[in-house]
Amino acid sequence: MPANKKYLTTSVSQRFAKxxxxxxxxxxVTVSLHIGLAYWINHVNVLMTLRYAGFLLWCxxxxxxxxxxxxxxxxxIYLFLTLLFSGCIYLGKTFGLAG
Incomplete structure (x- = not known):
């Protein structure tokens, strides 16, 4: 069964962007979130969580x-979130809040 044509109208640049x-x-976003959390919470627990929950979040x-x-x-949106979480990393490093 062929695909409906209305779903195939995206341009090559939009497809590449997505x-x-x-x-x-x-x-x-996934990595910056978890590394940002590692400066505020116990970093061993967060990095172990990154192995499994990180993959699910990335998917x-x-x-x-x-x-x-x-x-x-x-x-x-993804770049904004990455910069936001990178700011958390910066603040965690600056104030020495590593858990």
Missing amino acids: ISAGFIGGYM VLFLLAFLVKNGWKIWA
């Missing part, structure tokens, strides 16, 4: 990128 945002951007963020109409907007 795939790269899901793969690279989702990974950046959810990868799939979420395909639900958005504009791939560049999801890139902007």
Whole structure:
């Protein structure tokens, strides 16, 4: 059964933006979140959680990128979240809050 044509109207740039945002951007958000948490909570527990929950979060963020109409907007959201969590890393390093 062929796919419905209305779902195949995305351009090549949008397809690339969604795939790269899901793969690279989702990974950046996942890692920056967990490393940011490692400065505020016990880092051994957080890094062990990153092994399993990190993979699940990355998969959810990868799939979420395909639900958005504009791939560049999801890139902007993922970059904003990465910068936000990187700010948590910076504050954790600056104030020495490592758990």
